[in-house]
Amino acid sequence: MGLPRAPAPLRLSRPETAVFVSGVASMGLEILAGRMVAPQFGGSIYTWGSIIGVFLAALGYGYHRGGRLAASRASTGRMARVFLFTAAYVAGLILLGDPLIRASARFPLPSRLASLPAVVVLFGPPTYLLGYVSPYAAELASTDGLGETSGRVYMLGTVGSIVGAFATTYLLIPSLAVDEVALGFGLVSVSTAVVVGRPFDRSRAAITGVVVLLLVVSSAAGAVGYTAEGRVVHETQTPYQSLRVVDSGDTRTLYLGGQRHSAMDVDDPNRHVFAYTRYFHLPFLYADDPDEIDRVLFVGGGGFTGPKRFAAEYDVTVDVAELDPVVVETAKRYFRVAESERLRIHTRGGRQFLRETNHTYDLIVLDAYQKDKVPFQLTTLEFMRLANSRLDEDGILVANLISAPRGPGSRFYRAEYRTVSRVFPRVDAFTTAPGSTVQNIELVATKSERRVEADELRRRNERRDVGVDLRGEIRTAAPPPPTDDVPVLRDDRAPVDSLLDPMVGQRYVVQETNATPTARPAVRAPRATRA
Secondary structure (H helix, E strand, C coil): CCCCCCCCCCCCCHHHHHHHHHHHHHHHHHHHHHHHHHHHHCCCHHHHHHHHHHHHHHHHHHHHHHHHHHHHHCCHHHHHHHHHHHHHHHHHHHHHHHHHHHHHCCCCCCHHHCCHHHHHHHHHHHHHHHCCHHHHHHHHCCCCCHHHHHHHHHHHHHHHHHHHHHHHHHHHHHHCCHHHHHHHHHHHHHHHHHHHHCCCCHHHHHHHHHHHHHHHHHHHHHCCCEECCEEEEEEEECCCCEEEEEEECCEEEEEECCEEEEEEECCECCCCCEHHHHHHHCHHHHCCCHHHCCEEEEECCCCCHHHHHHHHHCCCEEEEECCCHHHHHHHHHHCCCCCCCCEEEECCCHHHHHHHCCCCEEEEEECCCCCCCCCHHHCCHHHHHHHHHCEEEEEEEEEEEEECCCCHHHHHHHHHHHHHHCCCCEEEEEECCCCCCEEEEEEEEECCCCCCCHHHHHHHHHHCCCCCCCHHHHCCEECCCCCCCCCCCECCECCHHHHHHHHCCCCECCCECCCCCCCCCCCCCCCCCCC
């Protein structure tokens, strides 16, 4: 009895290789699309719904057209041409993607559909082209039997899609910039065209050379390191968002998800560049005794403007819960953040940190919200109760929201105000920009039922030296907003996406302070911090 023969190694024919790579490329581009359009349109369920719908429609139409033409036109040369055209289009995405996305935002569409034109224009054509590959491959495959041939083609395309999804999500995006990921897909498409379409005649070789040149030129143009905002110092993709550090004059700005998040004066690192960060000092006026504030928690770090200044100027211990480790690394490298006994950084989510900590705090600052990407688990009634339980008896909560103070874009602010008011007996709101524009709105919530009126805040501002003159900030106090038409946010129902939806496409105004600081030096007497 002879020994069993070893299974033959899996070898893919050229059509099968094309199907596998088309699956990798189509799914990789789909995930990449989310990162490219999110800075302009947000990463809401509506944006992702548009992306998925456009990709399915484009692939379906490509399957249909390719199937009708496969019997008469299918060839390895034509499949190679599909990959070359796809690579050329990817070169265009690298070079012109951002301007096209911004231009498409001007279409007069409902906010939920605002991202649709950008997704169609940028990703519809290459996905449509890739749809031709499967029916062409089925026609050219040598496996006997239509059912067996179709099954193998579908299997290889699906496996390619799985590889593209996992590789893009877990390897490429966390490691490379968006343009670098797109360049990778372009080069893979060119390589596949060479493998599938060999031998090349002069014409196809010339086209291949032109496509490679386009990819190189587009990549080089993107790598120059300049944007409309200034000189790009650092750029990467984190597991959670796109990240960019941009220098413009003496100001260094951190962009997360395409939105300005934090800024630092390079010559004066502790100065408040963005006006909203000055409001973080208001609790030192709300507290009956500001010296009782000696343990502070920031949920969300970004550029660490507030935590740095608190640790440098006050006799306090500052904990920061920042979920994204790449943000922490960036802050240390580019925003002069250094951990110490007074400033401790914890790379975990804010809710997880509050559940696990055995400390209580005098002040908790929620600074983890973005215009179009709000972690709903940090907005709900259950979270506010958790935060309340981690505050001392006279503790104070500050929530930095991004919303409009009134009008359709105010729904998130009003829902959050209603939610916080269910837990804290006193909630005050402060706007940071004039009018009804999308802006930072600061909520100050206290466990004490005694309201501190504006006149008292002004008197305390004159008497107390808290390091920042807050007269202007006190004047921006807003009346309680109407909340009858918005929900209380709960863990089992927090429709944050729909509440943020009216803000899609609206300009987010971040007020900046004057270059000459108006701050007064803090003179609080040093004292020992609690263990």
